[in-house]
Amino acid sequence: MIGHQDAEAAFLEGWQGGRLHHAWLLAGPQGMGKGAFAARVARFLVTHGRGGDGQAVALGDPGDSAAGRLVExxxxxxxxxxxxxxxxxxxxFARNITIDQVRTMIRRLHLSLSLGEWRVIIVDAIDDLETDAANALLKTLEEPPAKTLFLLVSHSPGRLLPTIRSRCRTLRFQPVDRDVMTAWLHDLRPMLEIAEVRAIVAASGGVPGKALALIDSDVATMEKKLLAIAATGDPENRLREALAREVGGTSNRARLELVIDIVPGLLAQLARERSVAEIAPILAQWDRVQRTVRDAIRGSYDGTMVGFEIGNCLADLAPRSAQPAR
Incomplete structure (x- = not known):
């Protein structure tokens, strides 16, 4: 876990003081570990009981072992x-959390607790509630049952019903500082080169989950592929087509953002290696990459198109002897 210290302190302060708010909105970018935080809070409550005695504890303390085994x-x-x-x-997966799911949950709330002193409802993510489901949940938040805690995970809290937000205490999960992320990743994956760690941290935007996903993308291999396009001009489009496939589609968004992030460093490397006369064309291609990304963000953000166009920019930087005749 990284980046959860403030959220943990806020929750434990409420529990220790016996004034735990009934609904908590866990807000922040996807990949910050909000769902994992909710699971830890749930485990803590069902293994530690009522609270309110000022007891000094940590969120990871084991508590009641029998309840802990059931959680695990x-x-x-x-x-x-x-x-x-x-x-x-x-x-x-279905597009939404349905009204029937919420109604089933509400029926459970009318039953007595069968074990322990807390019931915990985790909604992950509340952004996925269909309209009727959101309205049904709102009514429960307005009149919450005793000893029931709601943990509502949200990647886009601004899109929620204002009335839902107003019933919750918000815990914000902010992107982690670059230096902290770099040290964390270096400890987590000591075999990675520091340059690769820094590239991953930069591309992750301070989001730990995204950084972990990017490790699997193999930054060094991606850099070699991009440089191969710039060195050969990719006369048969094979390298560019492969790049487009690798970064296209919603599931490959993190890899596309990695490519977008490492291209400036590759262009700077080419500028250092080329003659002074070739620097202007490199800068022109960087401007072209920027325009491509801006246009994609304004439109549908077609990862396949963006990847292929970035490949085109690099291909145009190949030495003249390597470029195909036009």
């Missing part, structure tokens, strides 16, 4: 999760 097995009866479900006979 995913069988604790008082931790309820609301999330998008798999479609019938499909491996795809």
């Amino acid at each position: 097995a995913g069988n604790h009866p008082e931790i309820l999760h609301l999330t998008r479900q798999l479609k019938d006979k499909s491996k795809e």
Whole structure:
């Protein structure tokens, strides 16, 4: 866990003082570990009880071992999760958390606690609630049952109903400082070159989950592919087409952002290696890359198109002897 210190302190302060707010909005970029934080809070509550005695504890303390084993097995009866479900006979998830799911949860709230002193509802993410489901949840937040805690994960809190936000105490998960991220990744993956760690940190925007995903993208290999396009001109478009496939689609957005982030460094490297007369064309291609990215953000952000166009920019920087005849 990284970047959760302030959120942990705020939660524990409320629990220790016996004034724990009934609904907490965990707000911040996707990949900050908000869902993992919610799971830790849920485990803490069902293993530590009522609170309010000023006891000095940490969120990771084990607490009641029997309740802890139920949590680890995913069988604790008082931790309820609301999330998008798999479609019938499909491996795809539904677009929304439905009104039926919320109604089922509400019916559970009318039952007495079967174990311990807390019931915890985790909604991950509340952004996924369909309209009727959001309205149903709002009514419950307005008149919450005793000893029930709601943990509402949100990647886009500004899009939520203002009435839902107003019923919650907000914990904001901010992007982590670059130096802290660099030290964390270096400790986590000591075999990575420091230059690769810094590239990943820069591309992650301070979001730990995104940084971990980028490690699997293999920064060094990606740099070699981009430099190969710049060195050969990719006369048969094979390298550019492969690049476009690698960064296209929603699932590859992190890899596309990595490419966008490391291109400036590669262009700077080429500028150092080339003659003075070749610096102006390199700067022109950098401007072209920037325009491509800006246009994509304004439009549909087609990763395949952006990847191929970045490849075109690099291909145009190949030495004349390597470029195909026009």
